[in-house]
Amino acid sequence: MQTSYVNSGLDHEGVSTLACAPPLCLDASQSDTRGLTPKLEEFLVSRPETPFLAVDLSQVQSKYLELQGGFPHAAIHYAVKANPSPEIIQLLAALGSRFDIASRYELDLCLSLGVSPAWLSYGNTVKKAVDIAYAFECGVRIFTFDSEAELEKLRKHAPGADVQCRLLSQGKSADWPLSRKFGCDLDMAYDLLLKSRDLGLNPIGVTFHVGSQQTDPQQWVEPMQQAGELYRQLGRQNLELKWINIGGGLPATYQATLLPFSCYAHTIQQALQDSFGSTPPQIMIEPGRFLVADAGVIQSEVILIAHKSRQDLRRWVYLDIGKFGGLAETMDECIKYRLRTDRSGPMGSVILAGPTCDSADVLYEKSSYALPLDLAIGDPIEILSAGAYTSSYASVGFNGFPPLRTYCL
Numbered sequence: 543m544q545t546s547y548v549n550s551g552l553d554h555e556g557v558s559t560l561a562c563a564p565p566l567c568l569d570a571s572q573s574d575t576r577g578l579t580p581k582l583e584e585f586l587v588s589r590p591e592t593p594f595l596a597v598d599l600s601q602v603q604s605k606y607l608e609l610q611g612g613f614p615h616a617a618i619h620y621a622v623k624a625n626p627s628p629e630i631i632q633l634l635a636a637l638g639s640r641f642d643i644a645s646r647y648e649l650d651l652c653l654s655l656g657v658s659p660a661w662l663s664y665g666n667t668v669k670k671a672v673d674i675a676y677a678f679e680c681g682v683r684i685f686t687f688d689s690e691a692e693l694e695k696l697r698k699h700a701p702g703a704d705v706q707c708r709l710l711s712q713g714k715s716a717d718w719p720l721s722r723k724f725g726c727d728l729d730m731a732y733d734l735l736l737k738s739r740d741l742g743l744n745p746i747g748v749t750f751h752v753g754s755q756q757t758d759p760q761q762w763v764e765p766m767q768q769a770g771e772l773y774r775q776l777g778r779q780n781l782e783l784k785w786i787n788i789g790g791g792l793p794a795t796y797q798a799t800l801l802p803f804s805c806y807a808h809t810i811q812q813a814l815q816d817s818f819g820s821t822p823p824q825i826m827i828e829p830g831r832f833l834v835a836d837a838g839v840i841q842s843e844v845i846l847i848a849h850k851s852r853q854d855l856r857r858w859v860y861l862d863i864g865k866f867g868g869l870a871e872t873m874d875e876c877i878k879y880r881l882r883t884d885r886s887g888p889m890g891s892v893i894l895a896g897p898t899c900d901s902a903d904v905l906y907e908k909s910s911y912a913l914p915l916d917l918a919i920g921d922p923i924e925i926l927s928a929g930a931y932t933s934s935y936a937s938v939g940f941n942g943f944p945p946l947r948t949y950c951l
């Protein structure tokens with residue numbers, strides 16, 4: 543089968559070269575995540591009804607081990623929201639992973655799969671009081687807050703629990719920023735961490751998230767330095783924080799070429815040392831995308847190819863999956879998936895759209911995607927590195943289309 547990788551072309555910023563000294567960036571062991579594993583190729587040949595997501599669990603495992611290799615002493619909490627497939631949670635649990643949950647429903651899911659509540663952190667800063675009480679009753683002991691009112695809820699419904707304060711973050715150079723909505727500034731974090739102790743809670747550290755699909759390792763440096771300064775200030779009040787939660791954000795393989803993973807690990811470890819000296823806090827890390835994205839492929843089918851006028855040069859290509867079927871991260875064309883077809887002809891530019899009766903259901907219009915000119919209705923199209931934030935984002939039945947089927951292999 544001949545494959546053509548689509549080049550979204552001109553508007554991405556390419557890869558950061560700031561990162562780390564060359565010898566440390568060379569990592570011969572890093573797996574090539576741009577192709578599909580034989581297991582996935584084989585499954586695609588069997589042509590189940592499209593659209594669907596297929597995940598190679600052994601690739602999730604490789605990513606977990608790679609992460610563990612880069613952060614050997616860290617507590618790894620997989621962010622369940624990235625892909626809550628039970629098979630993935632079970633696999634990661636067996637590998638020793640812990641989990642970050644965003645709701646009581648993810649809590650129930652983890653518990654139902656035999657995950658100990660001691661391995662869970664409730665990382666959402668926006669929680670109903672009843673859900674805090676429920677999680678506490680179930681045995682969850684790590685909670686995140688970024689406001690005084692949330693701290694009051696925790697005092698009341700999770701007395702004595704371990705708490706971490708989320709810092710505001712810029713989300714700079716992240717393709718899917720998580721800024722503004724979460725976190726508080728450093729002065730407020732200082733006040734709230736002291737207050738949490740006064741309220742009988744057990745402050746364990748700060749947490750930050752540099753933005754999802756963060757391609758620049760340097761973005762972890764500044765929050766780490768800020769945390770170092772904050773920990774020293776709090777130390778003068780006899781508050782010793784034992785943990786630092788460096789969040790998620792590690793990138794997956796979309797259109798832009800990435801630095802090797804070792805660069806991220808090295809830059810972050812170095813920043814930890816530089817910011818905290820000889821007695822650094824223990825690292826907690828909450829990867830979502832990094833662990834599951836590259837392990838997944840979505841198989842889709844071309845439903846229609848059309849021109850809007852006789853002069854129209856760009857074809858409209860309609861797929862059987864769109865924004866509401868799992869490709870929500872194409873919103874504002876933030877995440878640029880690599881596409882694959884089995885045609886080999888010359889390429890022509892396209893506008894890519896989904897199947898629903900909603901004009902917002904256009905995937906790529908500005909990003910100059912191109913597909914082979916001999917592409918035909920009925921052709922399969924693969925959406926690569928689609929294991930994260932797809933099945934969990936799919937609507938329950940917009941236009942009657944069922945949620946994205948997932949096969950874990």
Ligand SMILES: *Cc1c(COP(=O)(O)O)cnc(C)c1O
Pocket residue numbers: 621623624642665666751753754755789790791792828829830831832
């Ligand atoms: C979503 C989320 C993550 C995972 O982020 P990725 O960019 O997918 O690694 C981690 N921590 C928190 C608190 C989150 O909300």
